[in-house]
Amino acid sequence: MFLDTTHFPLVHMCLAHSEPEWESQFDALFARAQRFVLLSVDAPRDEHDAPQSERKQHALWLKRNRPALSRWCAGAVIVQTRRTVAIASKAMAPALAKAFGFPVRIVESEADIDVEVARLLGHQ
Structure with a gap:
C-alpha cells in the first residue's frame, strides 16, 4: 500500500501500489x-x-497499531463505483470497522467523499 498525505487530514490510501515504507x-x-x-x-x-x-x-502490524489507529484515524471512506460490489462492501463495513477500530464508509461516487469526510471528522 501507499499513503499520500498531500491533502491531510484526508490521506489517500492506494492498495494497488505496494511500497515497503x-x-x-x-x-x-x-x-x-x-x-x-x-x-x-x-x-x-x-x-x-x-x-x-x-x-x-x-x-x-494491525494488532500492534490498532490503539493508535483507533485514536488518530477518524475513519475510512472507500469509493466503490460498481453497484453490486458497493452493496456487498456496505454489508461488510461493520465487520471491517470492528477489526480496524474505526468507522468504514462505502460511497458509490467521488462526489460523496467530502460529506463523509466531514462527518467522520465531526465537521457536520
Whole structure:
C-alpha cells in the first residue's frame, strides 16, 4: 500500500501500489497527533492475491497499531463505483470497522467523499 498525505487530514490510501515504507508512513501520521481520514478510490485488493507473508505482516502490524489507529484515524471512506460490489462492501463495513477500530464508509461516487469526510471528522 501507499499513503499520500498531500491533502491531510484526508490521506489517500492506494492498495494497488505496494511500497515497503508503508509502516513508516503510518508512524509519521501517528506522530502528527491529529485525526485523519483514509480514502481509497481503488477497489480493495483481494487478500488472496497477496502473498501469505504480506498478509501476516499486515495482520501483525494491525494488532500492534490498532490503539493508535483507533485514536488518530477518524475513519475510512472507500469509493466503490460498481453497484453490486458497493452493496456487498456496505454489508461488510461493520465487520471491517470492528477489526480496524474505526468507522468504514462505502460511497458509490467521488462526489460523496467530502460529506463523509466531514462527518467522520465531526465537521457536520
